[in-house]
Amino acid sequence: MTETEQSVYEMIGGTETFRRLVDAFYKRVEADEYLRPMFPEDLEPGKYWQMLFLIQFFGGPTQYIEDRGHPRLRMRHAPFVIDQKGRDHWFTHMCEAIDEVGIQEPARTTMRDYFERGSSFMINADQNTPNLMHWQKPPKDQST
Numbered sequence: 542m543t544e545t546e547q548s549v550y551e552m553i554g555g556t557e558t559f560r561r562l563v564d565a566f567y568k569r570v571e572a573d574e575y576l577r578p579m580f581p582e583d584l585e586p587g588k589y590w591q592m593l594f595l596i597q598f599f600g601g602p603t604q605y606i607e608d609r610g611h612p613r614l615r616m617r618h619a620p621f622v623i624d625q626k627g628r629d630h631w632f633t634h635m636c637e638a639i640d641e642v643g644i645q646e647p648a649r650t651t652m653r654d655y656f657e658r659g660s661s662f663m664i665n666a667d668q669n670t671p672n673l674m675h676w677q678k679p680p681k682d683q684s685t
């Protein structure tokens with residue numbers, strides 16, 4: 542980026558827009574029966590870090606790295622079983638959130654492209670791997 546170019550952060554209206562984006566995204570995660578069990582019960586800390594990360598990534602203040610350290614996103618996602626289906630849900634929710642918030646071109650395409658590639662990069666399990674995050678209680682033993 543040259544000095545005269547505006548960052549996505551500035552283009553879309555700064556921190557307040559990222560707050561709205563993350564709210565719109567997490568609202569969808571919360572209602573998603575496939576993704577919701579993967580996330581911790583308390584969604585607030587994750588929401589906060591995601592917001593700070595995105596602000597930093599898209600050219601805003603660098604509070605994420607100051608408070609949290611290097612993002613190492615693949616490593617931070619390693620504890621979660623992320624398959625193609627989970628990734629597709631995630632990406633769909635993010636695209637819908639971008640539109641709900643009303644992010645305009647050219648920022649819209651820049652963000653979609655990043656999320657499309659970035660979410661695929663986070664895949665760490667194939668579709669056939671038993672998903673231990675989605676285990677279900679075995680049926681009650683009838684013999685006792």
Ligand code: HEM
Pocket residue numbers: 576579580581583584586587588590591594595609614617618621623624627628631632655656657658659660661663664
């Ligand atoms: C471009 C794609 C993605 C980005 C930029 C991203 C970004 C982030 C960030 C910044 C965090 C917080 C890390 C921290 O604790 O400091 C996070 C947490 C998380 N992400 Fe992602 N993520 C992406 C894709 C995905 C995908 C595809 C999934 C699953 C389908 C996923 C599931 C999660 C989960 C379960 C957490 C933990 C939430 C928590 O601890 O509350 N992420 N992500």
